[in-house]
Amino acid sequence: MGPLASIPVGAWPDLLKAMAETGLMLGLSLAAAAALGLPLGLLLLLTRPGQLFEHRLLHHALGLAVNLARSLPFVILLILALPLSRLLTGKGTGPLAASVPLSLASIAFFARLAEASLSEVEGAQIEAAQVLGAGPWPILARVLLPAALPSLVRGFTVTAISLLSYSALAGVVGGGGLGFLAINYGYYRYETGVLALTVAVLLALVQLIQLAGDRIAGAFERDWR
Numbered sequence: 001m002g003p004l005a006s007i008p009v010g011a012w013p014d015l016l017k018a019m020a021e022t023g024l025m026l027g028l029s030l031a032a033a034a035a036l037g038l039p040l041g042l043l044l045l046l047t048r049p050g051q052l053f054e055h056r057l058l059h060h061a062l063g064l065a066v067n068l069a070r071s072l073p074f075v076i077l078l079i080l081a082l083p084l085s086r087l088l089t090g091k092g093t094g095p096l097a098a099s100v101p102l103s104l105a106s107i108a109f110f111a112r113l114a115e116a117s118l119s120e121v122e123g124a125q126i127e128a129a130q131v132l133g134a135g136p137w138p139i140l141a142r143v144l145l146p147a148a149l150p151s152l153v154r155g156f157t158v159t160a161i162s163l164l165s166y167s168a169l170a171g172v173v174g175g176g177g178l179g180f181l182a183i184n185y186g187y188y189r190y191e192t193g194v195l196a197l198t199v200a201v202l203l204a205l206v207q208l209i210q211l212a213g214d215r216i217a218g219a220f221e222r223d224w225r
Helices: 011-046 056-071 073-078 082-089 095-119 123-131 136-171 177-188 192-225
Strands: none
Touching: 011 056, 011 073, 011 095, 011 136, 011 177, 011 192, 073 095, 073 136, 082 095, 082 136, 095 136, 136 177, 136 192, 177 192
16 A cells, blocks of 8 residues: 555545645745835844944844844744734634734744845945935835845745744644644644655645745846846
8 A cells, every 4th residue: 555545535635724724824924024024124234334224223123123033932932922813813723823923933034034135235236326326215226125136035935944844833833734734643643644745745845935936036146147
């Protein structure tokens, strides 16, 4: 008998449901990372000493908040964010509730990666734009962000893969998704076939995310050159 034959028939609908729940958690948290993490990373860079909008107090306050969110183990963040999850979603468990701490983690994680990506842009490009009379906002829109785009895409890819593992961990504490399926079948029911299949699905998702990220980043690099 092949490994798939050892999987209970009732596990297949649960697998599809778990994949949909994981997709929901991943989609919402990545949307939060793009919508809030990128501007936060940009703000962290621009408020540095010597940058366009230098503001030491704001820079240190934002950096402290980001570092605090990143320093917390995700399990602890899940617990701390429970009141906020209930406030925003009306639930303490499930994929929607788990998306709240996942979004908080993704914003802080991607903000630092975005800051690093943006800081890699050569100062000569910005100085050349300033010499030509470009103001701060045109420099941001036409020089800084386009030049950093390939690196930003790679950082976003790393964020997506990290969030995939976080979403599996969220399933352990009632968030649903592939993590919950692995615990429910692999641990409580000793269905090792389902556990192996869940691991295979997670590995495949990681490979697909990495491949897509590399392709998109490479395309932006060719366009910029």
